[in-house]
Amino acid sequence: GAVVSQHPSWVICKSGTSVKIECRSLDFQATTMFWYRQFPKQSLMLMATSNEGSKATYEQGVEKDKFLINHASLTLSTLTVTSAHPEDSSFYICSANPSGSNTDTQYFGPGTRLTVL
């Protein structure tokens, strides 16, 4: 149980285009999901907290107009990288906190590798 999927697992796009990444909790509902960015050989950096039915909360330094987050249902959150540039190339990871569980319980997706040419 407690499986989180991400789609796509990898994507290559041209500079200036937008890319949408999906995060799904497959066997549980998640009121809260988190989006992280992981640079090579570095740690995960929290980008934003996504709450179902409300606006996401972005961490300091993360552009909310560039990284659009939508959490329209209890099992799906999406991250759209708008007008992507090469510096946005990274590994994006989501996690989900099961509704009703302890707030520090998170199940992670396998990640999405984004390469912007």
Place this chain on the structure above:
Amino acid sequence: GNSVTQMEGPVTLSEEAFLTINCTYTATGYPSLFWYVQYPGEGLQLLLKATKADDKGSNKGFEATYRKETTSFHLEKGSVQVSDSAVYFCALAGGTSYGKLTFGQGTILTVHP
């Protein structure tokens, strides 16, 4: 704010060797502490956790004790296996960042037969 510092890797060991990966943290209040593991091509998985001082988390032969006096949560295993090769992340939640995880930089472990 919260921060986590892990020993730098990579760490390379022979099978059945003893493993220690150091982790220290900075946080206000009383955070929960975690070790996550990321196997090649997979997402992060919770390995173990401890929620208060002197608690010991354990799983799959791995152990870590929440030491408030030294603000540490070192990961240990008495005899590693090739299948333990992965990236290990120390993390904390709570303190001033309720519900959010703060990760260390990760330590790559490679175990040779």
